[in-house]
Amino acid sequence: MKRIKEIVFLHKSALRFLHVTSIGNQLSIEQIKNREFLKDYFTDTTYSFHTLKEKKLDVAVQHFVESCNLDMIVMVAKNLNFLERILFRLKVEKISYHTSVPFLVIHD
Incomplete structure (x- = not known):
């Protein structure tokens, strides 16, 4: 988190x-605690929280990138399967943020 803040x-x-x-899924207790940690840690920063309801994580990220006009994606690597889907799927050309x-x- 220190690097992200820098x-x-x-x-x-x-x-x-x-x-x-x-x-239909809600944040778990752990996710709520993590959100509160982020609010406290990044108090001197402009931030916002967003929720997308989507069955496919990679599709949701793509939609978020397109709708928010992001300059960079930062991800904490907890789920290697997700990273493999994002980075190494067969039709990578369909994901423009690559x-x-x-x-x-x-x-992590």
Whole structure:
């Protein structure tokens, strides 16, 4: 988180936190605690939280990138299967942010 904060301050950026959920799912207690931690940690930063209801995580990320005109995606690598789907799927050319938006993965 320290590196993310440094990047945000260096470039005077805003953060957009995305939670992707299946229809009808609510945040777990752990996710609520994580959201509160992020609010406290990034108090000196412009940020917002977003939720997308989508069955496919990679599709949700693509829609979010397109709708928010993002300059960079930062992800904490907890789920290697998700990263493999995003980075190594057969039809990579269909995901436009692969070539237009930097993708920083931070190991948890």
